[in-house]
Amino acid sequence: MSKSHGAFLISLDLELFWGVRDKRTVHNYSANLAGVPAAVDAILNEFSEYGISATWSTVDLLMMESIEEARRLQPILKPQYEDENLSPYNYINGPWDGEHDSFHFAKRDIEKIIAAPNQNIGTHTFSHYYAQEQGQTLEEFKADLDCARAVSPVPLNSIVFPRNQYRDDYVKVLHEFGIHSYRGNETSWLYQSTESGDQSILKRTLRLLDSYINLTGYHTVSWSEVAASYPYNIPASRFYGLGIRS
Numbered sequence: 001m002s003k004s005h006g007a008f009l010i011s012l013d014l015e016l017f018w019g020v021r022d023k024r025t026v027h028n029y030s031a032n033l034a035g036v037p038a039a040v041d042a043i044l045n046e047f048s049e050y051g052i053s054a055t056w057s058t059v060d061l062l063m064m065e066s067i068e069e070a071r072r073l074q075p076i077l078k079p080q081y082e083d084e085n086l087s088p089y090n091y092i093n094g095p096w097d098g099e100h101d102s103f104h105f106a107k108r109d110i111e112k113i114i115a116a117p118n119q120n121i122g123t124h125t126f127s128h129y130y131a132q133e134q135g136q137t138l139e140e141f142k143a144d145l146d147c148a149r150a151v152s153p154v155p156l157n158s159i160v161f162p163r164n165q166y167r168d169d170y171v172k173v174l175h176e177f178g179i180h181s182y183r184g185n186e187t188s189w190l191y192q193s194t195e196s197g198d199q200s201i202l203k204r205t206l207r208l209l210d211s212y213i214n215l216t217g218y219h220t221v222s223w224s225e226v227a228a229s230y231p232y233n234i235p236a237s238r239f240y241g242l243g244i245r246s
């Protein structure tokens with residue numbers, strides 16, 4: 001934050017199976033998902049060592065301890081996507097064998113992140129919500145964020161829209177939920193920043209983390225540009241998911 005031309009923001013999407021549920025099965029993605037807890041530990045150690053601050057944009061369904069809790073706390077108003085497969089609620093309310101709970105719920109990991117130095121939690125929506133899909137409405141989006149806010153152990157003040165699907169009218173209601181920034185689309189000047197000591201450390205760290213998993217997004221932003229918009233639009237420079245790209 002001290003640099004005049006920009007700052008580094010690391011934002012990780014923590015979503016486990018919810019980020020890929022419409023495209024994968026727990027069986028064909030289990031190797032990726034199983035590595036996430038170890039990756040979280042490794043990342044937290046690296047961040048602590050180098051004093052790196054990050055925001056973990058978290059699918060808030062991960063805060064649930066069980067499928068029963070997810071069912072109890074799910075929104076009444078659910079997204080009515082034309083493509084029904086995009087909604088996780090048939091899946092949540094369908095047969096559940098409990099065998100893969102660790103691919104769906106991660107409360108312990110999130111508590112570790114919260115307890116770690118300089119780490120922030122943002123939302124990646126409650127249900128990995130797709131704001132540009134046909135059929136769903138602004139009211140359904142708001143019902144999703146209501147759930148996210150209700151289950152998050154910390155106040156949410158930033159959002160990463162799943163698959164970067166956002167709309168102006170949706171951005172305009174974020175402040176009702178205490179959310180003051182979102183991750184916007186990529187802008188090319190982000191790649192123009194020069195190497196500094198800090199950036200080298202960051203790249204080294206990210207490379208190391210990348211050996212554990214498909215990582216994070218990291219972002220170089222101009223604070224003056226960010227400050228010109230409200231809610232603040234933090235442009236994305238690269239996208240990775242935490243073990244899951246989406």
Ligand SMILES: [Zn+2]
Pocket residue numbers: 013015019124128162163241246
């Ligand atoms: Zn996602």
